[in-house]
Amino acid sequence: MSTLSYETELDKLLKGSNISHDLPVSQLVERALERKEGILTSTGALRATTGKYTGRSPQDKYIVEETSIKEKINWGSVNQPISKEVFENLYKKVLAYLETKDEVFVSKNFAGADIGYRLPIRVVNEYAWHNLFARQLFIRPNAEELLTHEAEFTVISAPGFKADPNLDGTKSETFIIVSFEKRTVLIGGTEYAGEIKKSIFSIMNYILPERNVLSMHCSANVGDEGDVALFFGLSGTGKTTLSADPSRHLIGDDEHGWSHTGVFNIEGGCYAKCINLTEEKEPEIFNAIRFGSVLENVMLDENRTPDYNDTTLTENTRAAYPIELIPNCVIPSVAGHPNTIIFLTADAFGVLPPISKLTKEQAMYHFLSGYTSKLAGTERGVTSPEATFSTCFGAPFLPLPAYRYAEMLGEKINQHDVQVFLVNTGWSGGQYGVGKRMNLTYTRAMVQAALLGELHSVETVVDSIFGLHIPTRCPGVPDEVLQPKETWEDKEAYDNKAKELASKFQENFMKFDKVSDIIRNAGPKF
Structure with a gap:
């Protein structure tokens, strides 16, 4: 299957009558509520649960073994190879699956706050709340940028599609597959939204060093x-x-690049752990959890007030929100060395x-x-x-x-x-x-x-x-x-x-x- 045929098949899907493009936050929240994907909390945030997958599935993550990257990848238990045939088969199945859905959500975003190194991306989601998550976590184009946005990588997430290991060549029902030649990430069988975020980070960890930019799993702030x-x-x-310091300005909380001009945030939002979160200890994070934010697997009391001490579903409870909700953030998220x-x-x-x-x-x-x-x-x-x-x-x-x-x-x-x-x-x-x-x-x-x-x-x-x-x-x-x-x-x-x-x-x-x-x-x- 050539790159052109990939684009043709995806273009066909994206032109379908069931596709909703670049919906604003309010409409994505409405869709998620209508579809019973989550509920509103007392803070206004949308709470969703992710079923049995409450964290990443590293054993189900693969990179397609392609000629152009084969000698560069550090293959092993982290970067597991998978064949082009397996990827192509699953790609066709996932697109066919999404064509049957009443509504599929697509958003255009960027990864990389420095425009010299940013990657235009597109996220295709079966769930409205996943599209909201992506919208808040990545960098949001303005109206002018939307008109000229041409995605260089596409993430396709279909949690409801479960692979059959005997037929599809996977280890389980879940798969997260990156194809660098086809510039596609294929996700299925897991509702955990963090797979969307981290797949793009993995891609940037390949792309940026090739451009002499150090990609880093770190937070950053500036005085x-x-x-x-x-x-x-x-x-x-x-x-x-420690990076959410009221006396300093937050550049980003998780992923950064360091170029010849300085550091920049790869994302446009934050994905904070919520376990034992209190307003007293972490006021910036606590107060960022409001309308438009997404809570993952956080338990609520009878008044729908989040209980951040409750680990019934997982200790890996999370909040996703745009970085603008941190009062002392830096916009755009770039700074010096x-x-x-x-x-x-x-x-x-x-x-x-x-x-x-x-x-x-x-x-x-x-x-x-x-x-x-x-x-x-x-x-x-x-x-x-x-x-x-x-x-x-x-x-x-x-x-x-x-x-x-x-x-x-x-x-x-x-x-x-x-x-x-x-x-x-x-x-x-x-x-x-x-x-x-x-x-x-x-x-x-x-x-x-x-x-x-x-x-x-x-x-x-x-x-x-x-x-x-x-x-x-x-x-x-x-x-x-x-x-x-x-x-x-x-x-x-x-x-x-x-x-x-x-x-x-x-x-x-x-x-x-x-x-x-x-x-x-x-x-x-x-």
């Missing part, structure tokens, strides 16, 4: 003086919380310092490692904290080999003299179950000190196992909190836990065979 900060971290480390990079980790072993300064080589080591902890009780069979490593803090979304992204980061740190810090938002005074979670007030003070340059001239001590440079003082933080070993009553237990975690770092890093010894030696030693 009044133009000083830019990046926050990298896996789920639960505080990336969204970063001055500071913060790597966030929630260390449940309780042995990493609450804040430490990294050399460039250490920054590349910890960027490649992407460490945090999986806690006991979060998954069946997990009875004690487990070290979790996600390459470049975004392994599920990286089509290219990890060293490509790490090398680009190292070059940019050198070029722009960026200060890099590792911040532990996890446990202090003992491991999970013994110690306590790091005080958020202290963490905010440490991050603020890093951003204001208050730690540049502070004396540091070098951790004997991890080699990290730990400040001896920080405004607003007791000195004894800064040295992790001093917060443990049992110093021998600390040493044992530190060595245990260090060995896990070393074991994980063995998979990077193309990394220089200088970077490899920047990791823990004992």
Whole structure:
């Protein structure tokens, strides 16, 4: 099937009488309510549930094995190959399925706030609430841009179409397939809206480095003086919380590019975790959840008031809203080169310092490692904290080999003299179950000190196992909190836990065979 025939078949679908193009937010909400896809909450947000899939399905994500990209992709468990024949067969079936629907929703959007690097995209949805989600998460064209918009990638999402693994060549009823040659993402069998967002991020992680732009799974903000900060971290480390700072301006909460002119948001909205959300701790996020926003899998009380502490459906409750609903956001979401990079980790072993300064080589080591902890009780069979490593803090979304992204980061740190810090938002005074979670007030003070340059001239001590440079003082933080070993009553237990975690770092890093010894030696030693 040629690219032309793909376009012809899709054009035929998009010209059908059942297609609704670029509906405004109000009409998409109305359609979702009419079709019983969701209900309105007391805040005005639309709440939808996603059935048995309350998160991504990485085992069902594929890239079509095509000649033009075959030698570039880092094939494996993350980037699973699938044949052109399987993709073409499913493509025809999904289009035929959508032709039978009473109404299908299409919107034109962009990925990339910097117009020099933005990708025009089109999203085709079986569900109205999915189209609302896409409209709020991606960058919305104005009336003039809509007239000239020509999609370079199309996402087709049909949750109601379920694959037959025996006939369709998939592992399950669910599939998320990217074809770079056909410039199409095909999604079926899952109602989880995050697949739409993350499929485009995966595509940008392929496209941008090819244009010498570093794509990053991070949040970003900027101060009044133009000083830019990046926050990298896996789920639960505080990336969204710490970047939504009322004293700074939000560039974006999740996905960014770093070009020769500076950083830019890949999206036009935010996709925040809602678990234990309160107005007191996160007012910007809490107050952004209003009409036009989408809540995923959040439980409601009898008055339809969201209960953010209720995990009946999942701990992965989410809110999607346009970035404009954050009072101090930057529009358009572009800024200059970063001055500071913060790597966030929630260390449940309780042995990493609450804040430490990294050399460039250490920054590349910890960027490649992407460490945090999986806690006991979060998954069946997990009875004690487990070290979790996600390459470049975004392994599920990286089509290219990890060293490509790490090398680009190292070059940019050198070029722009960026200060890099590792911040532990996890446990202090003992491991999970013994110690306590790091005080958020202290963490905010440490991050603020890093951003204001208050730690540049502070004396540091070098951790004997991890080699990290730990400040001896920080405004607003007791000195004894800064040295992790001093917060443990049992110093021998600390040493044992530190060595245990260090060995896990070393074991994980063995998979990077193309990394220089200088970077490899920047990791823990004992």
